[in-house]
Amino acid sequence: MSKRVSKMGWIILAALLCVSLAILPACGGGGGGIPYKNPGVFIQDTIGRVDSLDPCYCYDTASGEQIYYMYEGLLGYNGNSTDTFVGLMATDYSWVNSTSLRFNIRPDVKFSNNDTMTVEDVVYSFQRAMVEDPDGGPVWMFYFPLLDTYGSRDGDGNIVVNETDIANAVQVVNSTCVQFNFVRPFPATTWYQILCGSWGSIVDKAFCVAHGDWDGNWGNWTLYNNPAQEDLVLQSRAMGTGPWALDVWTPPGEIKLVKNPYYWKGAGTVPFDRVITNFMDTWASRKLALLAGDCDIAYCPRTNIADLANATDVQAISGLPDLTIDSFYFNQNISSSTTYAGSKTLDGNGISLDFFSDINVRLGFTYAFNWTTYITEAMQGEATQRGSPFVLGLPYFNPAGKMYSCNLTKAKYLLEHSAWGNLSAIGFKFTLIYNTGNLVRKTACEILANNLFKISPNFQVAVLAKDWSSTMSLIRGRSWVMFQIGWLPDYADPDNYAVPYMQSTGTFSGPASYHNATVDALIAEGAISTNTTRRQEIYYALADAWYYDCPGIILAQPLGRRFFTKYISGFEFNPTTCGQPGNLYYMTKSES
Amino acid sequence: MELRSYIIRRVLLLIPVLLGVTLFIFGIAMLFPPAQRATLYVTNMRQLSNLPAIIQKYGLDKPFFVQYGTWLNQVLHGNLGWSRAISMPVAQAIPHLLPATLELAIFAVPLIVLAGIFLGTKAATHKDKPLDHGTRVVAILGWSLPSFWLGLVLMMIFYGYFSGLLPPGRLGIQMDILVDSVGFTRYTHINTIDAILNLNGPVLLDALRHLILPVMTLSVINMAFIMRLMRSSMLEALGKGYILTARAKGLAEKVVVNKHARRNALIPVITVSGYLFAGLASGAVITETIFSFKGIGWWAWQAAVMLDIPSVLAFALFTATLFVVINLLVDILYTRVDPRVRLGQGVQ
């Protein structure tokens, strides 16, 4: 027998065992507090990934969050308010007349490479955005207020704006002042909110031009229009005036920022030398990192908040009303190529393609939904029911807005007196779809399906999972029967909800074939009205219109949570902020 | 057949394989309607009305061979496209992500192979005794565990319970800052190798510390395969005639086992080790995700799910080339180990 080899093996095994037994007591057992690590460094573990650092392209929150740390715009939100502002790159503003707005630009501000920020940079930032206007980007939010169009190109991709329009929309007045010129009066607060977005960041013209970007000359500006993502100069470079500057971005997992040594409020006022964001998809890894002190905030999915409920040294901040809403939407004109409507006629084995065009059917379904179960069980109790897309946190939110509640008797009555006859007798069958992986949406579908089944066993609703890419094309192709969708606003104004949810060509109402001419007129008026009283009337009326027309079932406005370690203080919630940590400049990390 | 012409023939065979693989993937991709493939380029819901423009811009509704031809043409000019999954050009994405995967493979494969050989030999020489049964059951147990389950349990013990002992990720925060600073030169982006080349002890230790859990997870799962292969090929070798002769000559059992039987038993193990390395170098998706060791595997998964066709095609090219090259190396190694084998005849 190869005794010597086997002996060696056993000796090695025994040695390893002894070593590990020796190390064991030296390491903490579970349940201890969170150690204080990495002073001066703020570390966030979250999901997702950064897509682009270019302010004129970026439209997702993960990228937006990083842009906020590195850049500043003319204005910023004031603390936790969504409709009052502080001047960042601007010191103050004034309206010259009803269509011209002047900003005084702050002097002695440096970019992180020591370039001085001037009015040229301000005007360049806006003109560059409007010149490049990448497809699907946020620049429509400059075009609509300033030029009353939705972008530089038409539906076929031809450029329909000319350089004088852009050059006149934002211009240098003198060495300390820039002016925006609107083609017609536009609500001031909405414009200020737009300026607070990541797309309003002031970029360094010299830096951009040095890397091959548009140089400000109108001769060949069309060449720079609609660049592909790979051609964006600021895709993976950044030069801003914010408290931090880009150090290293290692897609997909990590982005590191360092303190901006030339920050205009003083580099000494910046609380963290470094800001590091790690993207880790597994909750268990993030949680363990938080508890081991290897990160200062960890993103916790709603289903797992119980995990950290009693954890020592974890600071849980809850009850934060997110500016988002989830809802079902009825498709009133289903495409005939759908496979989710059963037999596609009301013969008991399907539904007709215009099934939801009857108000009684829509109301009946609405009364069949149980918000209490949804909120307490699917949302862990952390949500509030709303009656319309206009949520708390938006101006002109009506706290007394009308809402429905679950009433199966009423639902039964309505469904038996529908325009198609007594549905309990006829029966129907269709499939509800939710995005794979989204358990909350699946639960909402099941609640509805089960309640309908309780009303009558002839109401057979199946629930099916579909991946995200099919979701989009199904909505667009009008094949979905009832889709479940959420909305995250660009800026905190009810118009940003009204258009997608209620306007005839809106992102949701369009494919669902919801048309109401009065509603359209109200939306058009509210979008550009500068009269705050009138706007309140309009948006209250629109909330009521939603209640009576019932194009969909509004589910609930979620209440968010943050999990910090106890060493972080100064968090202030503002629903418009991208990302979880909030305004890092005002926060601190200390052992005491 | 002469070695050089054999190598040339095998390398040339790579081309039809590459074409075949990419055509196959393109075929799968074309099963999606253009509207669905366009959603790859959609970053937010507002673009839903833009889908026709997107389809136009990227030529998603052109016939199969036109799209394939365009792609092939770009590739031959060095442009592998843009990877939406990672927001980088594809040609940059692979060298960017490969080091993490390679680092795992470099440490896992020797561990798996050596442990498998050791255990397999033990099992074979003690056939049907408790040691044999024991090692076989332990190995199979390891292989039967879902990898994410094993990984997460290991993390719970060594990162959660032993607070912070073996963290996920490739490096700790302080070391991570160090390797990106001017004092440290990145030669290969494989942290352990770079640390050695920079003569930096702390970085080396930190990198090794972060490697322990993912490598352990990969090893436990893959070890059974090698172990059983070694066991059966060892049993076959031990049953051969020359072993009887060696024993009859009075040679010590240890010499019989190690020198004669094991040498011949190693042949199939070499082949499989090659496949193992190629497989691990193509990415272990689940391990990479759990331990935040994002490499090629993670990228391929994201690309597949997002319908990021350029990335999937590039990934296919990479792995097909890798497999063919490794197959070739293994076959050449074969001839060195077993002089009876002639290249070009009956070698698969």
Next chain:
Amino acid sequence: MSDWKFTARQLAKNPLSLTGVVIIVIFIIIAIFAPLIAPTPAGQLNSYMIPRDGYWAEPEPPSNAHILGTTQGQYDIFYGVVWGTRSAFRVALVVMSITLLIGIVLGSLAGYFGGVLDEVIMRITDIFLAFPWLILAMALVVVLGPGLKSVMIALIVVWWPSYARLIRGDILQVREEDYVEAARGLGASSGRVIIRHVLPNAIYPALIMASLDIGAVVLSAAALSFLGLGAPEGYADWGQMTQFAQNWIVGPLDNPLKYWYAVIIPGLFILFFVLGWNLLGDAFRDIFDPRLARR
């Protein structure tokens, strides 16, 4: 007949193989009697969807109402693992039998006839084998839409090349045997020769590998579920249940094993299923080893 008796006796002699047989038999019983062991609630159409007792997220520990507890979203674990046995057998047997069928047909054609047919089939298998199986399976599942049917199709596509190669190799060996020559000499058609003489002798290694791979099929399906590409949430499938458990593997730090039932029970079922088939396959391999004396 005496061959089977011999096989059975060999199986019984070896404690490991006996264990394997016992494990598999227990699973077969669970699968067959699933409707009795875990009856589907009245009115539920699809027996493979696990009934939900409420909607809250946190798994509940074993209790009188739920013998083995509930998973995330209050799906009953007992029901899930019992009907999951049926799913596991369904997936494993469907995938394995179709893979074997394709492998046998293509492998036989390649091995017996050789020449151009052989080259073409071998190049095609090269192409499939040159691609990491997980990515190929993922791509196929994304195309076909997530669900067990897509998983089965994807696994068949990924697996058939290895079997085609294996059977081809065995046939290459067997076709040179004397009795095949004899049959051909007597004028038997190729088909007859293949089916009656070549295949029965060439097929054993493939069958053994198939029994070992059944476990691998279940593990691969579980891997796809972890990545979100398997059976839908709430479907009675072990892989899907372990995917549910991934967020609960590490409980609160003062009680890290709090949700052990959601995590370990489906995992144990997978483990024993794979273990059983592995032991069985190992045993078959030892038994059908031609060097063993057959009397």
